[in-house]
Amino acid sequence: MGRRARRRSSGNLWGRALVAGSLGLMLGVTILPATAGAASTPGVTSSTITIGATVPLTGPAAPGYDEIAPAMEAVFSYVNAHGGVDGRKINYTYLDDGYNPANTATLTRKLVLQDNIFADVGPLGTPTQAAVQGFLNSQKVPQLFIESGCNCWSNPKYPLSYGWQPPYTVDGKILGAYIKANFAGKKIGYLSQADEFGQDVVKGLDMEIPASSVVSRQTYDVATLAGPLSNQMAALKAAGAQVVVLATIPAATALSMLPAAVINYFPQYVVDSVGADPPTVGPLLSSFAQKGGGTAAQVAAAAGLLNGVITTAYFAPESDTSNPWVQTEKNILEKYAPSLYAKAGLDGNDQYGVALAYTFVQALQKAGKNLTRQSLVNAINNSGKSLVTPGFVPLSYSSSSHFGFEGEEVLKLESSAPPAVTPTGSWIGGVAVSPVEVTSPGSGPVKKYTGPTSVPPKSLTSNS
């Protein structure tokens, strides 16, 4: 591979032409179709409403969460099939940000500046949405029902951002109150994710559980979650923790219970709802079965490990098949998201999507025919508490608080309860072991909920 002799060239014209051509190519490549002219309310025409969101569809954060947006789409398809909202059909575009805030920033700008969405509905993630909260508010685009339990979505500085799921601190307080009442005197251990999620759950727990009862506080880092959390579970066992609270994503829940089982350590598990859905966690635990057992043995192994687990729920779990909301969710998914339903059945994730999408539809209906971003936000602030949702408690929206659900019931996974049946197996179901309780993410007490239970409206159940 020797070097050839260099030759001088006198091709001035060619040279300049090629340089100009290259620059022109660069120009041409970077010029994309110009944005469509903005309507008076972006994303709203007389017949359509265009909304969008950024969610993780690929990458390590995708398992489970990639079901939510298609489930939302199913609800919108149902609504569109029944005439839409005030005659407008809902177009939902969701883009994959891979849980990387840099991608979220770019894709959100594409949705707002190029696709002219009316609102960002159901985007997922704390760091991802924190990255675009300022931009969306400055562009006057509502950032609705963010899929994250951070306390940061109710911030007067960002009046167009709204949470939806119970803040993690609420989870912690309700679980903490249950532990204080039912496991008094026992030694408690925590294993929490070392980020805002875990920290907020622990903050809530600490508001209820006396510090002297907590014998060990372990954490794990989700970015470097390489394998079983054996060291953490060994430390909890060594400290003598009889009750272990897990503030973990489903993968980490499994990676905690499995190594604990190896060392014959079976404490009373109390697991945050984020990481406790049996159809999601069960398959991960099924590897505890041995090779020859087949599917039944695997399901049984998972059930064995999950039996007795305490968690919370803010809407009826998928195993509660007699509940009218659960039936409605199942019908919508079966008919309008058949491929999703065939793969995943009804589980915590697609239930979440259906509930969130239905909340948005309700808000649109309350906003009325004269639909603008301001009228939608006003509808949520003024009528948020009267929106009909699958939740056990009404949403808490007002002009001063943008937190969604602030109430849950405590659920116990019991092998005697009716199971949650999905295409992947028959997973352990849960029964309520406490009444529905409400509390704020701040320092107030946990109180029993005394309001009415919501029922799906006739129009939703009659002809889905």
Add this chain to the structure above:
Amino acid sequence: MSLFLDYSLNGIANGMIYATLALALVLVYRATKIINFAQGAAGMLTTFIAFSLLSRGVGYWWAFVLVLVIGFAIGAATERILIRPLHGRSELNPVIVTIGLLVVFEGLAGAIYGNASRGFPAAFSQSGLRVGSTTIAFSHFDVFILVAVLILMAGTLVLFRYTAIGLRMRASAFSREIARLLGVRVGILLSLGWGLAGIAGSLAGLLVAPTRSFGPYYMDLILVYGFTAAVIGGLESPVGALLGGLIAGLCISYVGGYLGSGLEPLGALALLMVALMARPEGIFARPAARRV
């Protein structure tokens, strides 16, 4: 004290897994002086194939062996089709090609199997062994992993040191032209080396899956730490791969246990830097002759 024992046993269990992948990397490196960044992902893909076979009712050990064979085929094919044309070019090219292959494998697994959570059954019981009255943090399955890695390492050592084929492989890696002049079928041996690495990679995938959350990305960190283990041990030494894996596994476990799991990568980096400062070719590599 018992916590230290638990940390140590966990470290050994993880270390064995890193060693398996490290052995695969060593096999490839000895054959072609290339790091196969796609080794972990190839193991992931073959384990997904095993998963498909198992869900269709194929017997566990049949699926196990079949998947090892498939791993061999993928490894050999990769060398023949993708790596052979790159010979003689810059050392950046195979890095990019294997990274591209890693990305393709992950994309394929994601596209075909989706993101859903899955478990993969273990070959043996995952209950801890009983020593006296206590259950220790080492299961029957961990023993199987240990035995499998030792056999793999022994096999690799015997292959390179005591067999004619091993000698020819070492000759081909040293200089292809000279080996060809001596009548060695270089091409076949290169593919063989990669194929054997493919078996090791598939084995790693099968051994890792039961104790992890099984998805398209589950081998990524195993590759990084396995690479670390291989580098610490010396990229040309099977024994080094095993001991490097042990050292890496123990170090990471102690750092994670005593200092917090978030500091594990930093601990591994510190270990690597210390090891390479002491011996830039790896701890168990033979010193290269000085070139003038």
Add this chain to the structure above:
Amino acid sequence: MEPAALARSLRLPRQPMVRHLLCALAAGAVLYVLTARLNQYNDYQVGEIAAYVVALVGLSLLTGANGQISLGHGAFMAVGAYTMALLMNHTQTNFILELAAATGVAAAAGLVLGLPATRLKGPYLAGMTLLFALAVPSVADKWPNTFGGDQGLTTTVPTAPGSLSPEEWLAQIQIIGALVVMVLVANLLWSRYGRAFRAVRDDEIAASLAGVHVARIKVMAFAISAGCAGLGGALLSLSTGIVNTGEFPLTLSIQLLAAMVLGGTGTLIGMVWGGILLVYMPQWSTSLSSDFNLGTGANAYLATIIFGLVLIVAMIAAPNGIQGGLRWLWAHRPHPGRGGSDAAAPIPISTGK
């Protein structure tokens, strides 16, 4: 046809510094007009490209000119981004000084990593940089109170003058940054340091016999390229709006390396192609996959598969990247008085033993 002959044929001045400045000014003028004409979203993307170009130029210097392979440049981007964000959030430092600090701290990190790296050969260096890419973000995760945790540290762009849209203003800042870095690095590569870099890349022993202090040169290359990556990370974080460890996964370092190689290792203009690929490829593959309509799961992963395939094919068929291909076309253009086959070959990017 290498840049020198092209420059001569265009009758550009002979001194490298003046030549590079003129090119930069011309490009700057064109880009200024461009950003004024494009809409906000495209301005944003052009700005992102410029930020990536800064980081890629550093990588091109390290790998192309100096022959050291780094799989960890995403970590240096993180160092630069966090430095700038910390200064922005806790002090009232001038914006330019903040960018300079980001560059400086990242360069210092490059010094720290480059020192042990001098003794390491290719794969061993790759392993160390890979682990570095993993370790640096985990440090930020460990101390969330300092480093912002999940909500990250916010970055703010200085207020735009007049009626300029914020995206256009930011793009111009990022473009200026890219042009400055390209001019400086181009000068460096043309200087005796550049020759020393290439000498060390081609044959360390011969270089040291010729009087080049090999270790010092290698560390210098590492530090400078890390500084570039730090500046690129800081500039990119202005686009994103917050700095959070989720923006610096392992895949970022891999994408940087891939973009550099596809653009043309060792070149500078090639880094512009690399930046364009980084910013536009996800979009192109997403629209391609929605054309095929394979269903959400397969759709989302199609982009990944295409990216991987492009890498593989490019390395086998066109290892010199886009810029290498353009140079080849230029060298083989039809011209009277010269046979096509006699055309000068481009300088080999590396000697590939």
